[in-house]
């Protein structure tokens with residue numbers, strides 16, 4: 486069945502581990518696509534996950550066809566989400582995964598492109614900014630159709646923490662983390678708002694700079710704290726990936742801090758990194774350039790340098 490002719494949205498998920506399955510479960514519960522194909526090097530795992538997920542379909546908000554497939558199913562996919570690869574072990578940084586996951590990715594992308602796939606890629610595997618670059622290079626697709634989950638999860642973590650701190654619905658909190666999805670990321674406090682008030686304009690009695698800094702450090706290090714306790718993080722990233730998927734398939738033109746290719750923006754090029762970008766059915770419509778202050782600019786530049794240095798041996 487050619488899903489494009491029938492205007493059916495087909496999403497293929499590569500990697501049915503903890504992150505992939507959290508994404509799949511959330512996709513079904515939010516009724517986002519009509520077809521969801523699961524692929525994993527461990528075929529028994531993707532088969533078992535498809536069987537289990539199918540049993541919940543009578544309770545889903547809309548019909549969805551879920552099956553364990555092959556790379557041939559990628560041909561007519563609108564979106565391919567990659568969560569395959571190795572995850573961080575306790576104490577390991579995301580950047581330490583680079584060599585092993587780049588090797589896995591080169592093989593996966595070759596298999597996908599051999600199917601004739603011509604849609605959009607969404608990458609979550611770590612280190613996500615570098616693997617998004619690898620996906621772009623290996624696929625040969627236009628840069629706007631290769632997207633990394635970037636700092637979408639980190640920005641969500643920041644919004645959650647600020648919402649709790651100010652006792653405000655997180656949907657009324659706007660705050661962005663940009664840079665590498667990892668140790669060198671940074672918050673853009675100058676663009677943060679809670680309710681209708683800009684954070685920086687709050688009176689001193691409402692705004693404690695030290696607690697803001699603590700909030701950021703906890704957000705930056707959240708994955709380490711969770712991995713120490715339960716071995717992996719997956720629900721938050723699963724829901725973040727669904728949020729990006731909806732922005733694409735529903736042509737939302739919404740702003741999310743995805744990992745995007747920089748072509749001169751922020752004074753950098755030839756790197757994928759988390760920045761606010763407008764997302765729609767074509768992928769990344771545009772990268773939004775925030776006017777960073779001097780300190781933020783230095784931190785962002787450092788993040789780019791770290792990514793480029795780490796990328797050198799594998800690109």
Ligand SMILES: NC(=O)c1ccc[n+]([C@@H]2O[C@H](COP(=O)([O-])OP(=O)(O)OC[C@H]3O[C@@H](n4cnc5c(N)ncnc54)[C@H](O)[C@@H]3O)[C@@H](O)[C@H]2O)c1
Pocket residue numbers: 499500501502503504505524525526527530568569570571572573582589592593608609610611612613634635638666717718719722
């Ligand atoms: N971007 C983010 O914000 C974010 C958040 C959490 C985790 N992650 C990353 O997501 C990735 C997956 O994490 P996880 O916890 O789901 O790991 P996991 O070990 O539970 O799952 C990984 C899956 O990938 C499969 N796989 C490995 N090689 C493959 C190949 N060549 N082809 C197809 N499938 C293959 C494995 O069989 C496994 O099922 C990790 O790199 C992790 O660091 C990213």
